Amino acid sequence: GQNIDQPTEMTATEGAIVQINCTYQTSGFNGLFWYQQHAGEAPTFLSYNVLDGLEEKGRFSSFLSRSKGYSYLLLKELQMKDSASYLCAVRDLGNTPLVFGKGTRLSVIA
Amino acid sequence: DVKVTQSSRYLVKRTGEKVFLECVQDMDHENMFWYRQDPGLGLRLIYFSYDVKMKEKGDIPEGYSVSREKKERFSLILESASTNQTSMYLCASSLVRYEQYFGPGTRLTVT
Numbered sequence: 001g002q003n004i005d006q007p008t009e010m011t012a013t014e015g016a017i018v019q020i021n022c023t024y025q026t027s028g029f030n031g032l033f034w035y036q037q038h039a040g041e042a043p044t045f046l047s048y049n050v051l052d053g054l055e056e057k058g059r060f061s062s063f064l065s066r067s068k069g070y071s072y073l074l075l076k077e078l079q080m081k082d083s084a085s086y087l088c089a090v091r092d093l094g095n096t097p098l099v100f101g102k103g104t105r106l107s108v109i110a
Numbered sequence: 111d112v113k114v115t116q117s118s119r120y121l122v123k124r125t126g127e128k129v130f131l132e133c134v135q136d137m138d139h140e141n142m143f144w145y146r147q148d149p150g151l152g153l154r155l156i157y158f159s160y161d162v163k164m165k166e167k168g169d170i171p172e173g174y175s176v177s178r179e180k181k182e183r184f185s186l187i188l189e190s191a192s193t194n195q196t197s198m199y200l201c202a203s204s205l206v207r208y209e210q211y212f213g214p215g216t217r218l219t220v221t
Contacts, residue, residue, distance in 0.1 A: 041214070042213060097143055097158050
């Protein structure tokens, strides 16, 4: 089966750094994706990891450890507009659809 | 820029009605998907398609059907809408093995 776990909610302060964790158990592995979703809007693609290590893209970074079935999304210099849900998703094999976690709702406070 | 459009942002239908949700993408993507999103349940896959006239069941296909007659268009059909199908419906598309791009969503209310 497939299982993706991430915390339900997190709160962080404007200007700070926050790390959102994701653990997964899938029958295979062909990439891990992070999406951002503002309330009432569609998810938008943030990052993709298929090899172990850190991928950096501006204020956002994503890390993957395949042996541990673990990823995190790191958001630096938090801004109020970063308040959103962050979805972790895994593709287990080949061209199969992404399987999504239930998302982490991040609230950025002043 | 990838663009995925959905026919309606908001839709209100009565129980028993047949409902069509349309999705169009303009980037020649092979793959198209239909999800529904509900609070506490996350995104759940209803159906997907790898090519024209091909369809595969996702995790929750009951009560739904799909049609893909053209590569750019993927339709979701609720044969007889029920109140438990009130939800946000999200269409997505992708190239083979790449990230999925989502449309703006259709919030469907069945009364």
